[in-house]
Amino acid sequence: MKHLFTLITLLLPATLLAESVPSFRQDVMPVFFRAGCNAGTCHGAAKGKDGFMLSLFGYDPAGDYQRIVNDLAGRRVNPALPERSLLLLKAIGKVPHTGGELFTTDSPHYRVLHDWIAAGAPDDVANVPDTTGIELTEESLLFEGKVTRAQVRVFARLSDGSKRDVTHLARYHSNNPAVAAIDDDGRVSAAAAGDTHVFARYSRFAIAASVTVLKPDPFVWPNPVAHNYIDRHVFDRLQKLRIAPSGLCDDETFLRRVTLDLAARPPTPAEYEAFMADTSKDKRSIKIDELLADDAFADLWTALWAEQLRVVGSNYAPDTMVIKAAATYYEWIRRQMREGRPLNEFVAEMVTASGSNLANGPVNLYTMLVHNVRVEPKQLAADFSQVFLGVQLQCAECHNHPFDRWNMNDYYSFVAFFNGIERKPGAEARERRIFWDLAKPPVRHLVDDRPMRPKTLGSDQPLADTGDPRPALAAWLTAPENELFSRNLANRIWAQLMGRGIVHPVDDVRVTNPPVNEPLLADLATHLVASKFSLRDLVRDICNSRTYQLSTTPNDTNRRDIRQFSRAYLRRLRADVFIDSVVAVTGMPRSFSSFPEGTRAIDYYPRTSGDAVGPMFGDAPFQCLGRSPRGSVSSGETKTAPTISQALHLSVGDTVQPRLACNGLLQAYVKDKRSPTRAIEDIFVRCLSRKPTSEELAGFLKIIPDPPANTQPYEDLVWALLNSTEFMFNH
Known part of the structure; x- marks a missing residue:
């Protein structure tokens, strides 16, 4: 049968072969791609489907040609009666086909396959131009007012320097159809206010176009003051999306946030009092520099690198x-x-x-x-x-x-x-x-x-x-011009401080997962390279930005924003930072197996006398609190979602319960007959880095006698604050 196909091909006029016969690689293979035949859920699966296998998305055209033409000779392709070819009968649903009907007899895809089979199903007789990339006619789309639809076209760049319109052969999808969808012909339609990306795929390439759908409501940009280049990029994006950023966080919130982020612990009462008493305009920048100079910053990043x-x-x-x-x-x-x-x-x-x-x-x-x-x-x-x-x-x-x-x-x-x-x-x-x-x-x-x-x-x-x-x-x-490296580092550093990456997850960088703010990521990487890859310099830039210092309190425009950094996002403390924070607040250290007394949780890494091939959490609280088991390099190994087991452990486990006496501090309150008002304020500052509100103070004064007979009321207060979401989260 193979020789018959060859004979038929040789008998065809040369002009027909050169001009009219579809190319297997340029015309036939793209039809399989567009119809989904070589997708992973169909014949592109590792073992194929229903006895027929194609290479996934056409990475092996020579092997695909062999399987299509020479396997089951005369059945899959029938040059004598092209319309009786199994390849066509299944595609149009004339015989049972797990994939159903893919196209009709009047479609251009049917015509390409039919004409190729009728010509003898020839392989390409010479090297055909290879696809070297694709491009879209629109890199970004903006929908506003009555404009709700747009057409994008896809062009393939070929190795001979030519371009080809492959809009009808590409496949399309949207990252968020609830904002904007794209159909099989490349038509984009707006659905709701927001931003997303739509993608086109052809051959082995994918390309994205950003889509912004604006709210119809009137919007007045509040024109917040930008502290540095980071804010300019974030605010430019927010203004285009008609999202107003939240206001700045207060000094108490900033102090706790930046100390947890840079020193892996809450501020001490002495640090709190000094910062709140400081009236200088640049006290936040001074505090950032002070924390960056401390060994605790380096130790935290040692822990992060060791985990990764x-x-x-x-x-x-x-x-x-x-x-x-x-x-x-x-x-x-x-x-x-x-x-x-x-x-x-x-x-x-x-x-x-x-x-x-x-x-x-x-x-x-x-x-x-x-x-x-x-x-x-x-x-x-x-x-x-x-x-x-x-x-x-x-x-x-x-x-x-x-x-x-x-x-x-x-x-x-x-x-x-x-x-x-x-x-x-x-x-x-x-x-x-x-x-x-x-x-x-x-x-x-x-x-x-x-x-x-x-x-x-x-x-x-x-x-x-x-x-x-x-x-x-x-x-x-590590070359300065290698953007893959510098952008990856910049994105990971940003995510550590902001709660999510500009590309998220941070270890899934790909064309079909583009950054939510490309200019921001590019500039962060540029500044990292310009600083000669200084970790401290980039962290300083981020912490000094207004974006980092925004409040978590949403407004009417940014309440639903979870990725444009229009407000600070609540971040549950890492397991090691949480444990060290409990120790810092209570003044009562804890020990870790195989490590000396006084070792902090951020300095602890798993050690065992047994097998270390599988997941390794180390001490039990780390597993409960979501620390990475180091089973893989995936960023998803670290868990940040609260769980019932965490709540139970913190309520009655050995992380909080044995430390409620605060190393004799509460006993000193009772012995010195410190007023309940002052004691409550001290405990709040120690645990939450803020004074209690008037309502909180009044409520606790109702249940704490003056003077208390023992430390129990204060221990109950410490227990309540350490189990609060306010303590467990950076905000």
């Missing part, structure tokens, strides 16, 4: 994660943070590290990032990309990335950077030495088994074969 890099100590398995190696790595990270090491240098040293896991801290990137007894290049490449670029490259292992620009060539070329990393025993039983094995066989492509040389993401040419490629990887990764 999955630092765990185990003296059983894997044998590379021994407690001494974990301690060496953790202390190395702490030194970098305390010394203010530029973040690009901090990362580059880890990427290029070799040697002993016990003596050389940064080399443990290759022992901790993937918890396994041996180096797994694919998993290591995927986790590396997710941490340092925010890109989930693993989606391109078995097929081109369905929602981003990365393809299988990108994936296997990136894996090649890690393929030669090996471990060998050192001088003592616990030691492992990391080195690059020049004799390691190359990574091979899944589809055609060709060897893949290291190539950085987005580049055209692989590296020359000159040995260990990691120095080249580090140079590319």
Whole structure:
């Protein structure tokens, strides 16, 4: 049958073949894409569907041609009677088809397939121009008043320099159809006020257009004063959306917010009194600088990096994660943070590290990032990309990335950077030495088994074969011009302080998950690079912005906003920060297994004498309060949603209950016969960094005798405040 197809093709006039016959790659494959035939829910699934398999979204056209034309010869395609081809009969619903009717006989998609089959179902006889990208006629759409519809067209850029209108072959979707929808022909329709993105996909590419639907109500911009470049970008976006930002938070709220964010604890009563008594106009900036200079800021970011890099100590398995190696790595990270090491240098040293896991801290990137007894290049490449670029490259292992620009060539070329990393025993039983094995066989492509040389993401040419490629990887990764790296860092730092990323989640950067404020993210990254990748400088910019200092109290225009930063968002305290805050308020430390007395929760990382391959929370309260188990590098490992188990633990567990006496402080109140009014105010300041309202004070004075016979009334008050949402959240 294959020879029959070839004979039919040869007998066709050359002009017909050149001008009239649809191209398999340029015309036929796009029909399968548009109709959804090669989607993951249909024949593009790993094992196909109903006995027929296509490559997902057409990443393997040669294999698809073989399966369509030569498998079940004469049934799927029938050049003698094209209309009797199973390919067409199923598509128009004339025979049973799980996917139902996809198009009709008068559609252009039917005509393309029919004409191609009638021509002998030929493969492309020469190299046809490849699609190198796509573009939209509109990058942004604004709907206002009676304008509720718009048409976008999609053009494919081809390798020969030409362009082709593929609007009828692209697929479309909206991130939020409740705001704006887009139909199968690229027509966008407004539904409700708000902002979203609509997307077009063709071949292996996706592209977005922003959509803004304005409210019909009259709007007066309040013209708030911008403190810096951050506010200018946020306020420009809010003004376009007709959303007024909330007002500034008061001094009490600011002091608590910034101290929790930068020092991982609430302010002390002495800090509270000093700040509230300060009448200088720049006292907020001064406080920010004071907190940034404290070691507590560096220690908090040590904890954040150690969590992201999955630092765990185990003296059983894997044998590379021994407690001494974990301690060496953790202390190395702490030194970098305390010394203010530029973040690009901090990362580059880890990427290029070799040697002993016990003596050389940064080399443990290759022992901790993937918890396994041996180096797994694919998993290591995927986790590396997710941490340092925010890109989930693993989606391109078995097929081109369905929602981003990365393809299988990108994936296997990136894996090649890690393929030669090996471990060998050192001088003592616990030691492992990391080195690059020049004799390691190359990574091979899944589809055609060709060897893949290291190539950085987005580049055209692989590296020359000159040995260990990691120095080249580090140079590319941390270069000022690598926006993937600088934007990822800027976005993660922003999210830590603001409660959500400009790209959210922070480790899901892709074309189909664009930033909610592109100019803001771009400028944050620019300032980070300009500061020579200074963590403190960027945090200073963010904390000094009016945006950071906004109140959580909504107004009529921003009540429903959850992503444009028009107000401060409530953020539940991380597990470690919460535990340290309870200790700071009560003055009563707690101990952690395998760590010395006095260790803070933010300095604690899981240590075990057993197996560390699975999730590791460490002490039980961390699991209850949602700390990351370090089971993966995903940002979703840290849980911020309140739960019933948390409420029960805080009510009767060992985090709050044993510390209600506040290390003798409440006893001193009783002994000194301090007035209940003053005692209540002191407890409020200590727990919530504010004085009680008149209503709160009056209510507590009704139930606290003057003088109290013992500390019980004050312990009840401390218990109530530590269990309040106001204490558990940063606001």
